[in-house]
């Protein structure tokens with residue numbers, strides 16, 4: 001009896017472990033048995049998902065501890081018990097059936113003659129059914145994937161068989177049934193992969209040759225487009241790396257890599273993660289810039305929001321843009337093209353897109369120009385041949401990428417927009433002239449008054465300013481807002497910034513995992529790092545557990561290295577409690593990073609524009625923040641031994657520490673003035689619309705007074721909780737500055753105050769702040785106070801303030817035109833603008 005038991009046990013054991021490599025016609029796999037691949041990379045057998053008692057036939061990784069199923073045969077028809085059997089039936093097909101010969105799934109291929117077949121699980125994870133006499137593969141699981149693509153597995157269309165191989169998500173973690181998300185080739189004239197939710201596009205790769213997909217150095221994607229197939233597959237150089245690409249049931253396309261040391265799957269890349277990546281996030285005829293934290297959408301040149309009100313309220317952006325009502329005909333009427341630099345090429349769902357066999361940019365352009373329904377074109381140079389791609393009709397899903405592998409797309413504009421956007425033909429200056437004209441036509445009737453006022457004011461000011469500079473080192477103790485003593489710590493000049501090792505930062509940020517991402521600045525993402533305790537390579541430069549923020553410059557930002565050096569040099573020299581502190585930096589190959597002290601409360605815009613968080617900032621806190629920002633700027637303008645113009649002051653660049661103390665950050669575009677220099681000019685206007693003074697935005701002139709203007713806008717935003725972002729072209733009075741000015745004139749300025757500080761504020765203090773804000777945004781540079789005056793006005797009640805003059809919101813009328821000055825993808829409402837004109 002015992003002998004028999006042992007025998008049964010032994011044979012069972014032997015049968016289970018000495019797994020069959022090949023399934024032939026007289027064999028079967030029952031529930032509880034598995035078939036292994038030769039090198040034991042994969043197993044096939046029956047399994048139940050977590051929290052489920054249903055049984056499925058599936059393929060999983062053998063060497064991965066956490067059961068990870070990569071293929072399911074009967075995803076929608078599970079067994080409710082362990083009666084499942086996989087075998088090969090008489091006509092040579094693989095069949096999955098129960099004890100009652102009831103078939104739940106089968107391969108449905110016809111085998112020539114009566115040839116015998118055999119099934120084999122390969123080490124690539126592919127289950128193949130082979131005709132034994134000629135070794136012909138009759139069927140393979142790689143052609144019918146579920147939610148997972150393995151290395152070297154093709155996704156796309158097999159032109160010979162007509163089979164379109166695609167991925168479909170599971171219903172849920174416990175249910176492998178057919179889910180909502182599909183990653184599939186859309187075979188239009190410009191073939192591209194789409195991630196669909198049902199039938200609604202959710203993300204796409206961009207048109208062939210699918211350059212937009214993230215590709216890292218050891219990870220490769222092979223594209224094939226020939227008579228046999230149009231497909232892609234991926235693989236790592238090192239085939240020992242265990243990896244999988246999955247469409248998960250939350251709608252993400254995710255690439256995982258198995259970390260054997262930690263026994264877990266790690267994210268390698270995923271899409272779509274950022275708002276801009278979502279298909280049609282900004283609607284038709286728009287462009288999405290992920291670097292813009294505040295509002296990522298803007299209309300293409302020549303287009304305007306379909307619903308301006310919703311657009312500027314940052315709602316319903318998916319409504320998109322339409323041709324400007326004032327637009328001219330674009331058919332044989334002097335039209336042309338404006339370049340969108342390095343973008344994800346659009347998709348045209350209505351009229352489509354088409355590759356033309358035309359060589360070269362100029363011929364491609366002329367062909368598009370000749371066809372009036374051609375709305376845009378790109379001339380791709382993929383190394384071998386030049387491809388000309390035309391779009392007809394609606395342009396969807398353009399996203400700023402900055403990546404050199406991405407194409408420049410040329411959008412058709414009418415003659416007027418072309419003139420505005422053409423620099424060489426004088427259009428640029430023509431445009432500036434028009435702007436000047438707008439300003440002049442408004443200012444001209446007032447000229448005598450303005451002139452007189454100036455002469456008078458300047459005389460008065462000179463004496464005042466002289467006195468003030470003489471008193472500059474006066475002790476502020478006792479004045480309101482606690483300007484206690486001298487807090488300018490300009491002493492140690494070059495603290496010797498530590499240089500960190502790239503590998504440490506990679507480890508600390510979990511390979512720049514999106515989960516650790518704080519936000520996105522002008523020139524690349526900012527990462528948050530939770531702890532540095534385990535990384536010995538910091539060599540004690542940081543106390544264990546200190547939080548740091550890593551600002552990683554995007555490799556392809558173009559202007560990165562210059563700004564980087566600028567920022568390192570500058571911040572190393574700056575030490576003030578209202579400026580963000582740099583801890584170190586890292587330069588290794590293409591990687592450039594700055595390591596800052598970590599600000600747990602993010603940035604000011606995160607609070608004041610949020611209906612819930614804004615209530616945590618009462619008036620006195622807000623007033624303290626205003627004073628803190630003013631002190632930081634004062635230090636930059638007057639008190640550090642350099643005179644520094646920040647040039648991009650805005651609420652998202654004001655970071656908040658754990659006590660909500662403001663710290664100015666992002667010195668990427670700052671400029672140093674030497675000696676007595678008070679003003680400079682640049683052809684390269686960088687900054688953010690809404691915060692840019694007119695003389696800077698229009699003429700490139702910048703000085704401390706352009707920073708004062710930005711400060712004024714920030715101050716008014718803090719008081720009102722509203723953004724000065726709107727570019728209501730026809731209604732300048734609807735910009736924040738315009739609104740405040742109107743209310744101020746009607747003596748109702750307090751109406752603008754943020755309702756969430758209604759209880760807490762002291763009316764005369766708020767009124768005074770609004771008045772100071774209005775003084776800072778005055779149109780004429782010379783009317784604006786300097787930072788020392790601002791601080792004095794803020795901190796003392798004693799002096800009566802001058803009456804503010806007309807603010808510079810008028811330039812907003814023209815701002816939309818101005819935006820089109822940018823030739824690149826800079827036509828963004830609220831992004832740090834760069835490269836308006838080459839130096």
Ligand SMILES: *[C@@H]1O[C@H](CO)[C@@H](O)[C@H](O)[C@H]1NC(C)=O
Pocket residue numbers: 024025026027
């Ligand atoms: C199964 O069939 C193969 C040939 O197809 C044969 O060699 C083998 O002996 C058979 N095994 C059993 C257990 O019948």
Ligand SMILES: *[C@@H]1O[C@H](CO)[C@@H](O)[C@H](O)[C@H]1NC(C)=O
Pocket residue numbers: 050051173174
């Ligand atoms: C399984 O179910 C339990 C209880 O319903 C739940 O707590 C657990 O999170 C589930 N596990 C998974 C992986 O869904």
Ligand SMILES: *[C@@H]1O[C@H](CO)[C@@H](O)[C@H](O)[C@H]1NC(C)=O
Pocket residue numbers: 080081
């Ligand atoms: C299991 O499924 C079979 C059909 O496949 C059905 O006849 C049977 O009632 C089911 N049993 C349970 C307990 O659901």
Ligand SMILES: *[C@@H]1O[C@H](CO)[C@@H](O)[C@H](O)[C@H]1NC(C)=O
Pocket residue numbers: 100101
């Ligand atoms: C199972 O079904 C096949 C045809 O589908 C038949 O040839 C075979 O005899 C059946 N076997 C049993 C045990 O009923």
Ligand SMILES: *[C@@H]1O[C@H](CO)[C@@H](O)[C@H](O)[C@H]1NC(C)=O
Pocket residue numbers: 108
């Ligand atoms: C099997 O294939 C034939 C033609 O090859 C087709 O008519 C039939 O519908 C298929 N059956 C299934 C279940 O796919």
Ligand SMILES: *[C@@H]1O[C@H](CO)[C@@H](O)[C@H](O)[C@H]1NC(C)=O
Pocket residue numbers: 124152235239
């Ligand atoms: C990938 O598949 C091709 C055939 O499709 C094969 O020749 C090649 O060896 C495979 N490469 C790897 C790394 O598995």
Ligand SMILES: *[C@@H]1O[C@H](CO)[C@@H](O)[C@H](O)[C@H]1NC(C)=O
Pocket residue numbers: 185186187188194199200201349
């Ligand atoms: C391609 O995608 C578009 C947008 O979802 C859809 O309208 C069209 O039917 C798709 N075409 C194909 C061939 O799948």
Ligand SMILES: *[C@@H]1O[C@H](CO)[C@@H](O)[C@H](O)[C@H]1NC(C)=O
Pocket residue numbers: 152222235
């Ligand atoms: C990928 O493509 C390159 C050249 O196009 C080829 O040499 C290589 O074998 C391909 N790799 C795979 C796995 O198909």
Ligand SMILES: *[C@@H]1O[C@H](CO)[C@@H](O)[C@H](O)[C@H]1NC(C)=O
Pocket residue numbers: 039041123124239240241
């Ligand atoms: C099987 O796994 C080993 C180690 O993980 C790897 O080196 C090998 O390339 C794999 N085989 C295939 C065909 O992928």
Ligand SMILES: *[C@@H]1O[C@H](CO)[C@@H](O)[C@H](O)[C@H]1NC(C)=O
Pocket residue numbers: 354370371372373374392
């Ligand atoms: C313009 O292109 C569209 C789409 O290819 C085509 O249908 C139309 O005939 C073309 N028109 C002219 C005038 O070439």
